[in-house]
Amino acid sequence: xxxxxxxxxxxxxxxxxxxxxxxxxxxxxxxxxxxxxxxxxxxxxxxxxxxxxxxxxxxxxxxxxxxxxxxxxxxxxxxxxxxxxxxxxxxxxxxxxxxxxxxxxxxxxxxxxxxxxxxxxxxxxxxxxx
Amino acid sequence: xxxxxxxxxxxxxxxxxxxxxxxxxxxxxxxxxxxxxxxxxxxxxxxxxxxxxxxxxxxxxxxxxxxxxxxxxxxxxxxxxxxxxxxxxxxxxxxxxxxxxxxxxxxxxxxxxxxxxxxxxxxxxxxxxxxxxxxxxxxxxxxxxxxxxxxxxxxxxxxxxxxxxxxxxxxxxxxxxxxxxxxxxxxxxxxxxxxxxxxxxxxxxxxxxxxxxxxxxxxxxxxxxxxxxxxxxxxxxxxxxxxxxxxxxxxxxxxxxxxxxxxxxxxxxxxxxxxxxxxxxxxxxxxxxxxxxxxxxxxxxxxxxxxxxxxxxxxxxxxxxxxxxxxxxxxxxxxxxxxxxxxxxxxxxxxxxxxxxxxxxxxxxxxxxxxxxxxxxxxxxxxxxxxxxxxxxxxxxxxxxxxxxxxxxxxxxxxxxxxxxxxxxxxxxxxxxxxxxxxxxxxxxxxxxxxxxxxxxxxxxxxxxxxxxxxxxxxxxxxxxxxxxxxxxxxxxxxxxxxxxxxxxxxxxxxxxxxxxxxxxxxxxxxxxxxxxxxxxxxxxxxxxxxxxxxxxxxxxxx
Numbered sequence: 001x002x003x004x005x006x007x008x009x010x011x012x013x014x015x016x017x018x019x020x021x022x023x024x025x026x027x028x029x030x031x032x033x034x035x036x037x038x039x040x041x042x043x044x045x046x047x048x049x050x051x052x053x054x055x056x057x058x059x060x061x062x063x064x065x066x067x068x069x070x071x072x073x074x075x076x077x078x079x080x081x082x083x084x085x086x087x088x089x090x091x092x093x094x095x096x097x098x099x100x101x102x103x104x105x106x107x108x109x110x111x112x113x114x115x116x117x118x119x120x121x122x123x124x125x126x127x128x129x130x
Numbered sequence: 131x132x133x134x135x136x137x138x139x140x141x142x143x144x145x146x147x148x149x150x151x152x153x154x155x156x157x158x159x160x161x162x163x164x165x166x167x168x169x170x171x172x173x174x175x176x177x178x179x180x181x182x183x184x185x186x187x188x189x190x191x192x193x194x195x196x197x198x199x200x201x202x203x204x205x206x207x208x209x210x211x212x213x214x215x216x217x218x219x220x221x222x223x224x225x226x227x228x229x230x231x232x233x234x235x236x237x238x239x240x241x242x243x244x245x246x247x248x249x250x251x252x253x254x255x256x257x258x259x260x261x262x263x264x265x266x267x268x269x270x271x272x273x274x275x276x277x278x279x280x281x282x283x284x285x286x287x288x289x290x291x292x293x294x295x296x297x298x299x300x301x302x303x304x305x306x307x308x309x310x311x312x313x314x315x316x317x318x319x320x321x322x323x324x325x326x327x328x329x330x331x332x333x334x335x336x337x338x339x340x341x342x343x344x345x346x347x348x349x350x351x352x353x354x355x356x357x358x359x360x361x362x363x364x365x366x367x368x369x370x371x372x373x374x375x376x377x378x379x380x381x382x383x384x385x386x387x388x389x390x391x392x393x394x395x396x397x398x399x400x401x402x403x404x405x406x407x408x409x410x411x412x413x414x415x416x417x418x419x420x421x422x423x424x425x426x427x428x429x430x431x432x433x434x435x436x437x438x439x440x441x442x443x444x445x446x447x448x449x450x451x452x453x454x455x456x457x458x459x460x461x462x463x464x465x466x467x468x469x470x471x472x473x474x475x476x477x478x479x480x481x482x483x484x485x486x487x488x489x490x491x492x493x494x495x496x497x498x499x500x501x502x503x504x505x506x507x508x509x510x511x512x513x514x515x516x517x518x519x520x521x522x523x524x525x526x527x528x529x530x531x532x533x534x535x536x537x538x539x540x541x542x543x544x545x546x547x548x549x550x551x552x553x554x555x556x557x558x559x560x561x562x563x564x565x566x567x568x569x570x571x572x573x574x575x576x577x578x579x580x581x582x583x584x585x586x587x588x589x590x591x592x593x594x595x596x597x598x599x600x601x602x603x604x605x606x607x608x609x610x611x612x613x614x615x616x617x618x619x620x621x622x623x624x625x626x627x628x629x630x631x632x633x634x635x636x637x638x639x640x641x642x643x644x645x646x647x648x649x650x651x652x653x654x655x656x657x658x659x660x661x662x663x664x665x666x667x668x669x670x671x672x673x674x675x676x677x678x679x680x681x682x683x684x685x686x687x688x689x
Contacts, residue, residue: 009560010481010484010485012481012482012485012513012516012517012520013481013484013485013488015485015513016484016485016486016487016488016489016492016513016517017484017488019488019489019492019510020488020489020491020492020495022492023491023492023493023495023496023499023501023502024495025499054477054560054561054563055560055563056559056560056563056564056565056566057563057565057606058606059563059605061605062605062606080477081476081477081478081480081481081484081557081560082473082474082476082477082480082557082560082561084473084561101480102480102481102483102484103480103483103484103486103487103488104484104487104488105487105491106488106491106492106494106495
């Protein structure tokens, strides 16, 4: 079963997205900030991460930079409640596989996660993917 | 302006009533002028001290002049024509030759026309006694010039026709004094009440009605004692003249120009009414002297009261306008600031919307897969409700801020206001990656203030700090600290940022209107914020932090 991490400082959003992923047959874990997530990946590396862009302290972009610094090739889907074209370019340049605006439609979100995991695994089927 | 709308104005009736047909047409107005002229002439005859041939107060001319001042010039002729039947009816009863009756009609109309034309030349449109300039113009043109010029004409006609024995200059002097007093008494009464808004009467509190009753009741009682009782001791006369003064002043200060004009009219009627009946302090002399002395007394008492009432009303209107402009500007600045925050607001609204959508879709998946227990579905529904309530609260707060309203002072907890402001700015602070820290003092006394205006002040400080940090500080170091506490009996709120700060020369300049360092901005936020805080009897100032960044402090007196 694929494991997806959700990093968002908004508790309501974090909870709802985690629920949606679980309901869709994926394993999911949520984190309230970038630091908690980066600390957790030492123990268990997710197959994909949903990363909120605007978080106090460490932003989603900071997390992407940190992942790149630590040479982790983890597919990251950036999600944001405030769409900015420049931010999109920055995130994609920093290694994000997709940039989605909230509110998130389940089909778009699940297809994006599925596609990014497929790309990361070199086109092989993802365990647990339906 | 056509005849209908002009007549509508001078009758002081509203456009709504005109549309519903409640305003009399031109014919009905002519009838009103005729009836008014007739009644005014009856009063004039009643106020004639026999055997003095000229009334102490002759109101018909003043009535005509006031009507012309409210009507458009093209309506003047038919309004004057309306007075002719009434004039003929009353004058022909007194056995005066027809030539003299027509002569007096001509001189009466000439007074109204001269006064109205002179006033209209300097103050176009219907005259409202709402400024010292217009009141001065009315006194000079309608009260002084019109009676004076028409009295030369009137006396010449009397001598030409050969009516009576009086000398030309004697006639001029007596008619002039009688008409000056009438213009001063009747003119302001008609002008102020015809243009008085009925909404003001409806808006008056019961206490204001009681005050008006006290003023007019007191004035009536004093006039009765001073001017309408047999004079017991002639030495008390000078003191009696001053007895109505407190009530006249009270009316002028508290009831505006309609109140002052009504009080002057009451004083005039009581004084002349008493003298005509042989009562009051003006009885121990000839009819001629009595009339002259009463006229001088009433003119001397009326002019300052009228001017005082107008000056006070003008000042009160200027204050109302300044207050209204401040409210408008404050509202505009608030709306502009919310415009700047639109990105952050969208962010803030999208969060609960995301929670609602994802929760609902998760429930759909659970139901489709038959994996969702009733407890899980119940939790989902509960979270949807919470997110929906949150979105509703954001919209409610925004609606309150967007709305324009009067300043309303209520006891406020500044910790709550700080919380509301940070909630509104949360989206903006999040999109700028600003870390917010709250150091809210415990048991802070309440302040007396307008919630929306104080929210505006703090929101302005928070947004300024957020923008300053966003422009000049790295994302990880953007820290906004909001502190509340008490200092020297005042409630203090401080908004501290870790931005680039500001140079010393901007210390006071940034509170000036239209001073801004932003590429996009009106430069009104801080000046309006300081004005709002001043209205709350508080202070707002800013200072550069020693270690970098800026601090803005608001102090407000405890309620």
